[in-house]
Amino acid sequence: MNAVVNDVEDVLSALADPTRRELLERLSMRGHATATTLADELPISRQAVVQHLALLDSVGLVSARREGRERLFAVRTEQLTKTARWMDTLAERWDLRLAAIKRLAEM
């Protein structure tokens, strides 16, 4: 439909996976973490964590930067905010449509 909706769909698809949600929440609590740290806390392999983080990175939900031999990940909030705002926009559109119905009905 348009770029915003595509972004929103990417974000929602990424969040549909419980492991990725868990990773995001852990990252948000810690501020930042490496894949190794996260894998130590969860019953999944480091390799699996790396793959999930790569997907989260590709849709803009996390950022990564090099820290020694590892990459340090952090939550990026712009896309989440955009997703929340998208819902607000849809609600506002309904307000506009209802107002239009009201105008027509009261004519």
Place this chain on the structure above:
Amino acid sequence: MSTDRIEREIKIAAPIERVWAVLTEPAHVGTWFGNGSPAEIDLRPGGVMVLDHGEHGTYQTLIVNVDPPRAFSYRWAAGYPGVVATELNSTLVEFTLEAAAGGTLLRVVESGFDELVIPAGREGSAGFESHSEGWTGVIARLGEYVEGRDESSLSPPE
């Protein structure tokens, strides 16, 4: 904030039958929910109502319930212009009309956002269940996080 549904209502100073007409008659629908020209509407459960949103595309909504003058609902696949809405690609839009003092109370509920986006290849699979808790909670919780931390997610560790 619920991310699965949007609920809105408005009080209208007109009889319920009049509101029903505006809600379901082609000329009116084309005005408030289309490009201005009359909408194509096969007003029965299972019928299709075509909404022309110009540059955004033409939506073939699938009518679910027609109960004049009290209830009207349809499935709307806002992400999929040009194809008839199904349970998998759409949200459910439900209008309810209620006679009230001095007119009509019109309510609209659009629901099903949590199930709207299904990862490719996972349709109908067990993974679908994971949506029920889904991104609703994540957005709410991370929303608090956003407010608490603001830009600090990108700042270097101390």
